[in-house]
Amino acid sequence: MGINADFDDQYSHHHYQRVEIPPPKPFLKTLKSNVKETLFPDDPFRKFKNQPLSKKISLGFKYFVPILDWAPRYTLQLFKADIIAGITIASLAVPQGISYAGLASLPPVIGLYSSFVPPLIYAMLGSSKHLAIGNVAVPSLLISAMLGKVVNPHENPKLYLQLVFTATFFAGVFQASLGLLRLGFIVDFLSHATILGFMSGAATVVCLQQLKGILGLLHFTHQTDIVSVMTSIFTQIHQWRWESGVLGCCFLFFLLLTRYFSKMKPKFFWISAMAPLTSVILGSVLVYFTHAEKNGVQVIGHLKKGINPPSYSELAFSSQYLAIAIKTGVVTSIIALAEGIAVGRSFAIIENYDIDGNKEMIAFGLMNIVGSCTSCYLTTGPFSRTAVNYNAGCKTTVSNIVMSIAVMITLLLLTPLFHYTPLVVLSSIIISAMLGIIDYNSAIQLWKVDKYDFFVCISSYIGVVFGSVEVGLIVAVAMSLLRILLFVARPKTFVLGKIPNSMTYRNIEQYSTASSVPGVLIIHIDSPIYFANASYLRERISRWIDEEEEKQRTSTEIELQYVILDMSAVGNIDTSGISMLEEVKRNADRRCLKVLLANPGGEVMKKLDKSNYIDKIGKEWIYLTIGEAVNACNYILHNCKFQSKRIDSSVTPDDSV
Numbered sequence: 001m002g003i004n005a006d007f008d009d010q011y012s013h014h015h016y017q018r019v020e021i022p023p024p025k026p027f028l029k030t031l032k033s034n035v036k037e038t039l040f041p042d043d044p045f046r047k048f049k050n051q052p053l054s055k056k057i058s059l060g061f062k063y064f065v066p067i068l069d070w071a072p073r074y075t076l077q078l079f080k081a082d083i084i085a086g087i088t089i090a091s092l093a094v095p096q097g098i099s100y101a102g103l104a105s106l107p108p109v110i111g112l113y114s115s116f117v118p119p120l121i122y123a124m125l126g127s128s129k130h131l132a133i134g135n136v137a138v139p140s141l142l143i144s145a146m147l148g149k150v151v152n153p154h155e156n157p158k159l160y161l162q163l164v165f166t167a168t169f170f171a172g173v174f175q176a177s178l179g180l181l182r183l184g185f186i187v188d189f190l191s192h193a194t195i196l197g198f199m200s201g202a203a204t205v206v207c208l209q210q211l212k213g214i215l216g217l218l219h220f221t222h223q224t225d226i227v228s229v230m231t232s233i234f235t236q237i238h239q240w241r242w243e244s245g246v247l248g249c250c251f252l253f254f255l256l257l258t259r260y261f262s263k264m265k266p267k268f269f270w271i272s273a274m275a276p277l278t279s280v281i282l283g284s285v286l287v288y289f290t291h292a293e294k295n296g297v298q299v300i301g302h303l304k305k306g307i308n309p310p311s312y313s314e315l316a317f318s319s320q321y322l323a324i325a326i327k328t329g330v331v332t333s334i335i336a337l338a339e340g341i342a343v344g345r346s347f348a349i350i351e352n353y354d355i356d357g358n359k360e361m362i363a364f365g366l367m368n369i370v371g372s373c374t375s376c377y378l379t380t381g382p383f384s385r386t387a388v389n390y391n392a393g394c395k396t397t398v399s400n401i402v403m404s405i406a407v408m409i410t411l412l413l414l415t416p417l418f419h420y421t422p423l424v425v426l427s428s429i430i431i432s433a434m435l436g437i438i439d440y441n442s443a444i445q446l447w448k449v450d451k452y453d454f455f456v457c458i459s460s461y462i463g464v465v466f467g468s469v470e471v472g473l474i475v476a477v478a479m480s481l482l483r484i485l486l487f488v489a490r491p492k493t494f495v496l497g498k499i500p501n502s503m504t505y506r507n508i509e510q511y512s513t514a515s516s517v518p519g520v521l522i523i524h525i526d527s528p529i530y531f532a533n534a535s536y537l538r539e540r541i542s543r544w545i546d547e548e549e550e551k552q553r554t555s556t557e558i559e560l561q562y563v564i565l566d567m568s569a570v571g572n573i574d575t576s577g578i579s580m581l582e583e584v585k586r587n588a589d590r591r592c593l594k595v596l597l598a599n600p601g602g603e604v605m606k607k608l609d610k611s612n613y614i615d616k617i618g619k620e621w622i623y624l625t626i627g628e629a630v631n632a633c634n635y636i637l638h639n640c641k642f643q644s645k646r647i648d649s650s651v652t653p654d655d656s657v
Helices: 005-010 027-039 053-064 067-073 076-103 108-113 117-125 137-147 157-180 184-189 192-209 211-215 226-234 242-264 266-290 322-350 357-372 383-391 398-418 423-435 440-449 451-467 469-489 531-553 575-590 602-610 613-617 626-649
Strands: 493-498 505-507 520-525 562-566 594-598
Touching (some): 053 067, 137 322, 137 423, 137 469, 157 322, 192 211, 192 423, 211 242, 266 383, 322 357, 322 383, 322 469, 440 451, 451 469, 469 531, 493 531, 531 562, 531 575, 562 575, 562 626, 575 594, 575 602, 602 613
Parallel strands (some): 520 562
16 A cells, blocks of 8 residues: 655655754743743834933833823814813713612712722823723622622621722732733633623623612612512512602613614714713702602712712721622723723724723723722723713813813712702613613624624523623633633644645635545644644544545545645644654554645744654655645656556566466
8 A cells, every 4th residue: 555665765856845944042032032922012112222211211101101192292172172072971971970889889979989080090091092981880780799798788888888999909900910911811811702791691680680770679689690680579569669660761761762863863972972961960850849759769869079088098908808809809800801991992993093902901900099099999991981982072081081070070069969869760871871782783693603602602691690790700701711722622624625727725625626636635734733632633633544545445546645734724733742743653654654744834843853753754755835745745656656557567478477
């Protein structure tokens, strides 16, 4: 079956261009290069090269405090656009801040505090022009769900508030640490499908939780799963307040109607943006004149006037619940980072500018650290507020400063006006916002494009809705890691065939015109070769060979003589991978087959050379392209036939006898 080794050496095609082994590099230099590419792919220090010390200091300040870079170029025209955008998002920030604070089981005024200080910090440190800072629903729900298990916010509000501030502090420390250590790529492990399922599930849970406010219930479960929520609702049917329900449905209909109108007529985006504040004003006026608070409609009540009081003395570092506060801070910070950076990048792509993910992490971290010391809880860049900011014509982060000033004025002068604001209106605002997060169209698209992604999305959603927010988050992360492991452990391999009238080789299953080369099996390996997939690849290559030999036994084609491994997609290989290639070669030798390599990369060649694998296989059997490898095989097969014919023609009948 095989071709004699001497014959192979005689026709080994030394005129082909050989794959070169990269020149050796010192280990420390290679390590430095890899670390730089992993942690500093944007090369942030390139501007500092060949600069005097004073210039380096100036550039350093501008790098870490971006406002110093663009503020000297700021114009009155930009300010006109930013002030309009800032006032517009302030009208959304006030009712949302109050609503989301209630979702986190916090006093409403904490939500206003959180829309004052953190946006000022981000305006100085953030790299996104359009991101609007504020508290958001899902982290608010997470805080309530995780901390509420150990401390009841109604029975011990002071300790609960201390734990919230402590969790916010550690969230900021974790976020800033990721940015300073250039570990922003960790957030990328949460796939789009995972985030979609988790956010949609959390939005569903938030909507269910707001049925308490819509129905005017005084007592409600602290669990977030759908079974507990529905049980709590239907076991208190006799306590439902029809006044609250009618009012809530009316305002919810109004909010959804304004959103639909603004979606149909994008020029009137401000109608949807102003709708929450309009609802708060109308609801307050209605309650004030009808005295609905005496008929089952719950109101906010007294709101403390004044700007943020300091809270650094409230950080519970010595509390017995410090561990759960740290855990809550880390979990919520990851969700906040994923949402904030994703939103910032989305609008940066629209406007064709870049944002620095690590700078964003530092900005988020510092604003939450400062926020925890000034009576604020976790903040990030919510999509709804950022979309309003963008549509309002925002040009720079000055819009966040304008919003902060508007919130400050509200805190100093206008908080008494919120006394009669009905809680049912806040519930309607939250439900309206959450319905926009449940993106069923994207889920349908996932089903059409990638069934596994859809399965990941649905698993995450079910984990949140039927388990808890924590369970959903664990499921989401686990499914993302499982998919990565599956890709690594079970890489794609397929047989290549030649496209007619070309030197192109493609997957036989994908291209119907591609045909196999007689006597040659070409296998494409579509992944780096590591310990996790080495055993699978060895078995899969062996099965490909078995299948090819079985197919050729039942046909009149030339018996299999050569196996070409296309290494063009193998970016790296470890010692387990090299051992796998050695086993493939030994297996091929037993079958009297010859193994050839096509287009191995530089890193792969370097390791194959150091392991002496190249000497074992022979340099003459490593080619730049599949075409050259196939030509070499065909040349030898052709000459083998020619030599056999010459031998047969020189044998006389007498000799044969």
